[in-house]
Amino acid sequence: MAVDRPRFSGPVIVTGANGFIGRHLCNHLAAAGEDVHAIVRATSSRVVAHHPELTIHSLLNSNAEYAAVADAVQPTVVFHLATLFAPTHERSDIARMVDANVTFGSAVADAAARGGSRLIHATTAWQHHGGAEYSPVSLYAATKQALCDIIRYFTVAEGLLASEVCLFDTYGPWDDRKKLMWLLIEHAASGEPLPMSSGHQLIDLTHVNDVVAALVHVAADPPLGERLVARSGSPLSVRALSALVEQVTGRTIDTRWGEHPSRPREMEEDWVVPGATTSWRPEVDLTAGVAELWDERMSQRA
Numbered sequence: 001m002a003v004d005r006p007r008f009s010g011p012v013i014v015t016g017a018n019g020f021i022g023r024h025l026c027n028h029l030a031a032a033g034e035d036v037h038a039i040v041r042a043t044s045s046r047v048v049a050h051h052p053e054l055t056i057h058s059l060l061n062s063n064a065e066y067a068a069v070a071d072a073v074q075p076t077v078v079f080h081l082a083t084l085f086a087p088t089h090e091r092s093d094i095a096r097m098v099d100a101n102v103t104f105g106s107a108v109a110d111a112a113a114r115g116g117s118r119l120i121h122a123t124t125a126w127q128h129h130g131g132a133e134y135s136p137v138s139l140y141a142a143t144k145q146a147l148c149d150i151i152r153y154f155t156v157a158e159g160l161l162a163s164e165v166c167l168f169d170t171y172g173p174w175d176d177r178k179k180l181m182w183l184l185i186e187h188a189a190s191g192e193p194l195p196m197s198s199g200h201q202l203i204d205l206t207h208v209n210d211v212v213a214a215l216v217h218v219a220a221d222p223p224l225g226e227r228l229v230a231r232s233g234s235p236l237s238v239r240a241l242s243a244l245v246e247q248v249t250g251r252t253i254d255t256r257w258g259e260h261p262s263r264p265r266e267m268e269e270d271w272v273v274p275g276a277t278t279s280w281r282p283e284v285d286l287t288a289g290v291a292e293l294w295d296e297r298m299s300q301r302a
Contacts, residue, residue, distance in 0.1 A: 007034070014029070014036060016082030037055045041062060080109075082104060082108075120165060125231070166228070166231075168206060170207075184242055188249045188252075197259075197260045204267075228276055
């Protein structure tokens with residue numbers, strides 16, 4: 001991904017800076033010369049992108065400490081990427097998920113409104129089952145929508161400038177989330193059996209470089225609307241993705257189709273989520289992206 005010159009007139013805050021997308025965004029912004037302030041939870045063991053220009057803020061009491069950091073930094077733009085993801089939930093997950101996805105996000109929105117910052121927040125296609133304006137796939141998706149509603153309050157009542165970037169599935173290097181693409185690459189390398197569901201559900205994968213470009217695009221050139229849908233637009237079945245990984249790697253994956261039940265409310269037909277029309281377009285071809293991940297995996301064995 002090409003590194004731009006600085007595009008923002010003041011400091012930039014990134015929450016969730018040690019997450020998959022957050023690390024890539026911080027690295028890109030710092031390389032472009034931005035004054036980047038990375039927000040992480042002090043209890044997290046994940047590492048932020050290694051870039052000397054980053055200022056890292058580790059928060060114990062996220063809500064109160066974040067407000068103090070925002071007041072001191074006075075950011076021009078806030079990228080809110082912090083989230084607690086779970087495809088399904090246990091009872092013990094509820095309070096933590098609401099705190100991370102709703103309460104902390106509300107504190108971020110409040111600070112942005114008070115400080116006159118522009119807020120860019122990431123949402124999920126899981127809020128839009130079947131392409132509906134709102135039909136949550138999971139409790140996680142419901143908490144993401146709850147924050148959207150709170151941000152809506154701040155925009156209409158307190159003058160907050162906010163834009164949403166809606167994400168489908170994402171992938172790329174430095175990914176420690178152990179999601180589907182990671183599993184396919186790992187099992188192509190190891191040859192070990194991979195129990196799967198039917199594999200007929202669809203997945204729409206966007207490379208993290210394109211996601212970063214979408215976030216920066218929305219922050220620098222606000223679209224004519226509140227939502228940019230950042231997706232490849234070329235969904236394929238899980239079985240087709242497995243076949244592509246086999247083709248690129250030259251390895252056979254021992255996929256055991258049908259050994260796991262399918263999760264409810266998965267994407268069996270393409271979900272068309274409405275969003276603004278902008279100049280952003282994905283650039284990384286899926287085949288090239290898979291090859292990049294395979295090269296990364298093979299380099300770990302050297």
